[in-house]
Amino acid sequence: xxxxxxxxxxxxxxGQLRVLDELTLDIPRGVTYCLLGPNGSGKTTLIRAIVxxxxxxAGDLKVLGTPVSRVQEIYSKIGYMTQHKALYPDLTLQExxxxxxxxxxxGKQEREQRIVELLKMVNLQGLxxxxxxxxxxxxxxRLSLACTLIHExxxxxxxxxxxxxxxxxxxxxxxxxxxxxxxxxxxxITTHLMDEAEKCRIVGYMxxxxxxxxxxxxxxxxxxxxxxxxxxxxxxxxxxxxxLRAEGYEIEILDGVARLRLESHKQIKSVLEIVSPLDMRxxxxxxxxxxxxxxxxx
Amino acid sequence: MIQVSxxxxxxxxxxxxxxxxxxxxxxxxxAFAPIVLMILFGYALSGEMSGVALGLVDEGGHPAxxxxxxxxxxxEILRLGSESDAELLVSQGRLNGAVVLQPEEVRVLLDASxxxxxxxxxAAAQSGAQKEAASLQRPGVVTTRYLFxxxxxxxxxxGPAILGLVVFFFxxxxxxxxxxxxxxxxxxxxxxxSPLSRVEIVLGYVLGFxxxxxxxxxxxxxxxxxxxxxPMRGNPLTALAVVLLLGAGALVLGSFLSxxxxxxxxxxxxxxxxxTPQIVLCGVxxxxxxxxxxxxxxxxxxxxxxxxxxxxxxxxxxSSLTEILFPDLLALAVFFLVFFAAATLMLRRQVD
Numbered sequence: 001x002x003x004x005x006x007x008x009x010x011x012x013x014x015g016q017l018r019v020l021d022e023l024t025l026d027i028p029r030g031v032t033y034c035l036l037g038p039n040g041s042g043k044t045t046l047i048r049a050i051v052x053x054x055x056x057x058a059g060d061l062k063v064l065g066t067p068v069s070r071v072q073e074i075y076s077k078i079g080y081m082t083q084h085k086a087l088y089p090d091l092t093l094q095e096x097x098x099x100x101x102x103x104x105x106x107g108k109q110e111r112e113q114r115i116v117e118l119l120k121m122v123n124l125q126g127l128x129x130x131x132x133x134x135x136x137x138x139x140x141x142r143l144s145l146a147c148t149l150i151h152e153x154x155x156x157x158x159x160x161x162x163x164x165x166x167x168x169x170x171x172x173x174x175x176x177x178x179x180x181x182x183x184x185x186x187x188x189i190t191t192h193l194m195d196e197a198e199k200c201r202i203v204g205y206m207x208x209x210x211x212x213x214x215x216x217x218x219x220x221x222x223x224x225x226x227x228x229x230x231x232x233x234x235x236x237x238x239x240x241x242x243x244l245r246a247e248g249y250e251i252e253i254l255d256g257v258a259r260l261r262l263e264s265h266k267q268i269k270s271v272l273e274i275v276s277p278l279d280m281r282x283x284x285x286x287x288x289x290x291x292x293x294x295x296x297x298x
Numbered sequence: 299m300i301q302v303s304x305x306x307x308x309x310x311x312x313x314x315x316x317x318x319x320x321x322x323x324x325x326x327x328x329a330f331a332p333i334v335l336m337i338l339f340g341y342a343l344s345g346e347m348s349g350v351a352l353g354l355v356d357e358g359g360h361p362a363x364x365x366x367x368x369x370x371x372x373x374e375i376l377r378l379g380s381e382s383d384a385e386l387l388v389s390q391g392r393l394n395g396a397v398v399l400q401p402e403e404v405r406v407l408l409d410a411s412x413x414x415x416x417x418x419x420x421a422a423a424q425s426g427a428q429k430e431a432a433s434l435q436r437p438g439v440v441t442t443r444y445l446f447x448x449x450x451x452x453x454x455x456x457g458p459a460i461l462g463l464v465v466f467f468f469x470x471x472x473x474x475x476x477x478x479x480x481x482x483x484x485x486x487x488x489x490x491x492s493p494l495s496r497v498e499i500v501l502g503y504v505l506g507f508x509x510x511x512x513x514x515x516x517x518x519x520x521x522x523x524x525x526x527x528x529p530m531r532g533n534p535l536t537a538l539a540v541v542l543l544l545g546a547g548a549l550v551l552g553s554f555l556s557x558x559x560x561x562x563x564x565x566x567x568x569x570x571x572x573x574t575p576q577i578v579l580c581g582v583x584x585x586x587x588x589x590x591x592x593x594x595x596x597x598x599x600x601x602x603x604x605x606x607x608x609x610x611x612x613x614x615x616x617s618s619l620t621e622i623l624f625p626d627l628l629a630l631a632v633f634f635l636v637f638f639a640a641a642t643l644m645l646r647r648q649v650d
Contacts, residue, residue, distance in 0.1 A: 051491045053647060072647070080491040084484025090317045102309030103492045131320075 004029045004186035010059030019045045021209035032181045034197040035190045037206035043190040079153030085144040089133025104151035118146040138164040156187045174199045194288045205291045213294040224293040226285035232258040233279040240275045310502020332464045332518040349587045353384040353396030360399040366426035395419040410444045411614040413455045457528040458609035459582035461518045466548045473552030474565045496645040511545035531616030544605040547634040553641035576602040604629040
């Protein structure tokens with residue numbers, strides 16, 4: 001079994017604009033993969049290319065081992081959620097789910113079971129007779145996700161699935177995605193939210209139609225050379241900092257707080273042997289900083 | 299590769315029905331639009347005519363009347379040997395009417411299913427007879443024979459066509475708007491990434507809408523036949539078959555044209571372009587003979603021309619399915635197939 005998605009030198013231009021610029025990427029099976037990048041970096045275009053909605057100018061793209069030119073043969077294995085919610089507001093939740101189940105030829109018994117299960121997962125149980133159009137934005141989004149999952153796809157392509165979903169439910173989504181990945185399903189998600197990206201097993205940073213960094217969140221921080229910092233509140237900041245600097249620590253003072261760069265967490269102990277701070281705080285590097293650094297370098 | 303699954307078509311059809319069922323205003327429109335239209339259009343204008351095919355049986359006695367009729371430019375006179383020939387040709391629809399000149403009497407045979415032409419022929423015969431009477435100093439007697447043997451009213455000719463018009467209008471607009479919505483709400487893109495094929499999408503729509511077409515044509519037929527006392531000489535099921543074929547044509551046309559509109563607002567702007575010509579040129583309010591000849595080719599491309607003709611044939615003349623097969627049903631079928639292909643091709647999956 002090869003990767004869920006493999007792209008080699010994929011090019012797609014709209015007029016003069018090269019939206020995918022010799023993009024190369026591998027997404028292994030059974031992971032949650034986050035496609036991160038600023039607006040207009042080509043995330044949605046890449047997803048639309050993967051499902052065969054775009055004709056590529058050049059490059060080689062395989063989806064679940066099938067060349068993208070024949071991807072329609074495996075549509076029953078793909079779940080695709082667009083940024084549009086792609087629902088019928090004038091149908092009830094139940095009818096929407098039944099309709100999408102019907103497209104995939106899911107039998108009645110299995111369908112009913114899955115509808116109950118999915119409505120529970122997206123926390124819409126008990127609302128199955130409500131019209132979709134009467135739902136709030138976040139609820140609508142959740143129903144859209146349920147419709148995308150109805151046929152238990154092997155490959156899930158979710159374009160900004162958590163927009164408008166409250167943090168607690170977002171957590172439920174991520175746990176569900178994680179569970180799908182452990183079952184061997186592949187979940188590809190686009191987002192521009194860093195905290196969501198942190199939850200994925202693999203993060204790919206996309207900029208101007210290219211992948212500029214790929215790896216687990218920790219790997220990416222290491223690649224970018226980002227280190228944790230220790231913030232120290234000191235009684236006598238000048239002399240304490242002088243002593244620490246004498247021991248070879250890099251410190252900068254910002255608004256009366258000493259910011260000390262750690263090579264590893266073990267150093268905290270030796271720092272505390274040199275000074276006794278009034279208070280302290282450990283700041284882990286942010287994924288965001290890592291990406292900023294990496295994309296500037298690229 | 300064309301893959302068609304009946305169950306998937308059924309899934310799309312069921313969804314269309316569920317959506318429309320919930321739209322009470324549209325359902326109301328289906329039921330009441332025909333009545334309003336009939337009141338609005340019930341009194342159509344008669345226009346200038348040309349190319350009225352008139353049979354003439356001359357058994358002597360009225361040279362002045364004959365030359366009067368021959369002198370009317372709009373009439374194409376066909377000389378016939380006997381009244382029975384004339385009767386046959388008129389009832390076959392090959393002549394719009396005939397005048398039988400006998401020494402004692404002038405009889406006008408009229409095709410009851412096209413009112414304005416009948417009136418024009420009758421008026422011409424009467425004015426000719428008056429002129430003749432004035433010169434001969436004796437009263438001119440003109441008797442009228444309607445070949446379908448009943449009193450002709452405007453609604454009789456207009457009613458069947460309204461049935462077609464209402465179905466065409468409703469289905470066209472609703473189909474176009476539905477497809478616009480499928481696009482704008484993103485469901486069409488979702489279809490494209492599902493096992494549902496383009497053919498199945500369009501056929502599902504045809505099937506779903508057909509149920510409403512049936513509902514609509516049944517209520518309209520009831521209003522036309524009971525409310526306005528238009529006869530139903532043929533089989534009502536034959537009339538429904540014509541309407542269903544017309545509705546299917548309107549649906550695929552709407553689906554096809556939805557590609558050229560970006561919003562529901564723009565769909566409404568198709569009305570003057572698509573619907574109005576059908577009303578004006580389909581030969582219902584103004585008979586085909588009154589439409590200038592250079593425009594008539596357009597009339598012959600409009601589905602309502604054939605649907606109106608077929609419905610009048612079924613309702614007024616009692617024609618059977620086989621009698622309206624050519625050209626009417628054939629033309630409607632060709633219209634459907636052409637736009638079915640066009641609509642399906644426009645639902646392209648890939649964009650360049």
